[in-house]
Amino acid sequence: MKRRSFALAASLLAALPAWAQTYPAKPIRLIVPFPAAGATDLFARTLSQKMGEKLGTQLVIDNKPGAGGAIGSDLAAKAPADGYTLLLATTSTHSIGPALSNKLPYDTVRDFTPIAHVGDAPSIMLVPNNAPAKTVREWIEYAKKNPGKLNYASSGNGTIVQLTAELFKSQAGVFVTHIPYKGTALAMPDLMSGKIDVLFDSLPTGLPFVRDGRLRALAVTSLRRSPLAPDLPTVADTLPGFESNTWFGLYGPKGLPAELVARINTAANQALADPEVKDKLSRLGIEPVISTPQQQATMVASDAAKWKKIVIDRKISNE
Numbered sequence: 001m002k003r004r005s006f007a008l009a010a011s012l013l014a015a016l017p018a019w020a021q022t023y024p025a026k027p028i029r030l031i032v033p034f035p036a037a038g039a040t041d042l043f044a045r046t047l048s049q050k051m052g053e054k055l056g057t058q059l060v061i062d063n064k065p066g067a068g069g070a071i072g073s074d075l076a077a078k079a080p081a082d083g084y085t086l087l088l089a090t091t092s093t094h095s096i097g098p099a100l101s102n103k104l105p106y107d108t109v110r111d112f113t114p115i116a117h118v119g120d121a122p123s124i125m126l127v128p129n130n131a132p133a134k135t136v137r138e139w140i141e142y143a144k145k146n147p148g149k150l151n152y153a154s155s156g157n158g159t160i161v162q163l164t165a166e167l168f169k170s171q172a173g174v175f176v177t178h179i180p181y182k183g184t185a186l187a188m189p190d191l192m193s194g195k196i197d198v199l200f201d202s203l204p205t206g207l208p209f210v211r212d213g214r215l216r217a218l219a220v221t222s223l224r225r226s227p228l229a230p231d232l233p234t235v236a237d238t239l240p241g242f243e244s245n246t247w248f249g250l251y252g253p254k255g256l257p258a259e260l261v262a263r264i265n266t267a268a269n270q271a272l273a274d275p276e277v278k279d280k281l282s283r284l285g286i287e288p289v290i291s292t293p294q295q296q297a298t299m300v301a302s303d304a305a306k307w308k309k310i311v312i313d314r315k316i317s318n319e
Contacts, residue, residue, distance in 0.1 A: 023260060027058040029085045033072025033093055035065040039202070039284065043119060043248055044088045046280045050271035055263070059086075068158075068318070069093035070104055077106040081255040083264065086115070091160055091246045091307075094300055099308040100158045100318045108304070113256035116268040117296035119248040119286045122222035123164055124206040125235060126215045128194045136219050136238040139198070143174035150197040151177040153187035158318025163307055164200040164221060164244040166314045171239045191215065202246065203228055204285025221245065228285055247303065248286070249296050261293055 030048055034040040041063060048059035064072030069092050076087035094108045106112075125136065133139035143150050154162035157180050169176055179196060181187040184205065190196045192214050199206070200221065207229060209215040219235045220226045221244040235242045250268055252261065271277055272288040281288050291299075310316065 023083055023263060024055055024057040026084065027060050028052075028055070028083070029062050029079075030059045031072045031076045031085065031087045032061055032063050033065060033069035033076075033087070033089070034063070036063045039121065039204070039246075039286075040088060040090055040248065042284055043281065043286055046277060046284065047088075047118060047268070047271055050274050050277050051267045054267035054270045068097055068100075070097060073097075073108075074105045076251065077111040077253055079253050081113070081253045081257070083252065083256060083260040085253065086264070087112070087251045088118075089249050089251050091303065094249070094251075095247075095304040096158065096160060096163060096307050096311075098304060099311040100316070109301075111254050112251040113254055113261060114293045114297040114300070115250040115252055115256075115261055116265045116293065117247060117249045117289050117291040117299055118268055118272060119281060119288050120222065120245040121248075121284075121286045122203050122220045122226055122245050123161070123200045124203045124210070124220050124229070124232070125168075125218045126191060126199045126201055126206050126209065127197065127218060128191060129214070129216050130194055131197070131216060133218070134216070136233070136235055139218060140172045140174060140238070143172070143176060147175045148177065150174075151179050153184065153191060153196045153199045154178060154180050155184045155187075156180050156182060156318075158311075158316060160244065160246055161200055161202075162316065163310055165198070166316060167242070167244060167306075167310050168200070168235065168239070170310065170313065171242055188215075200244070202285065207285070222287075227287070228282065247289075247299070249300065265293060 030044055032041050032044045044061050052059045064075055073093045076085055079085035098108050133142050152165045184201045187196060187199055191199050210217040217232055219233050220229060221235050223236050223243045269290045272290055278288055
């Protein structure tokens, strides 16, 4: 699948008209709608350096955080469709955000041009070391025997951490109380002490607590085992079809010419196939993805529909 996607993008690039072959003639602005030094920013900086080499120009990172990624996303949506302003979007901006608010200043489908799905970061199901359950199945059985007595932590209302737990509750048929924190780091002491019963943290931030023996991991939330934690089973092994990833995707403003989309997509795929980039992303807990624009659009549509259903069914808000 990846080889076919790469070959298709390469063939599209070869067919570019003369005007598009001169692109880019200046640096490209890559908007990151989250703060510097966060996961999305680190991913952008890792990808942009190699992408710039492939395109023959510099990708300049422009951090525009705020409103759950809506501020930076709005800037990208309203930029000229000339290929010189791109957006590194995530699950939060284009899947969960629209489900939580109908007041976004843009439409995530109508106002953007998909370019490439470039990476996925699964979560990890963490429990205290003294938890009676050592597997996902045992944890579900324990929760069913203690309805309303267990709780889960999140990094705040409306975050993917909360939605992942609610998706788990929905598929497992268990009742577990939500305890929101201002970031999962603040929940860790309570999880380690047993005041919190479970947390679906991001894999790169949660795994160190497992490796040094402070917490127990039951599973990862990707459909397949993660190369970062190959010994861990997936939640889907117990709950078929369960999946929760933070995805990363490149977008341009609406109306971005197909020729430029093909050029940028090819550069992104070439960068993601580079061993150095793959190694750096692995250390960030991100699995690189090589895709076509259509594959990205299809994935995001499916992901957005899944989270919208959870938001509606579980009556979730970000307030």
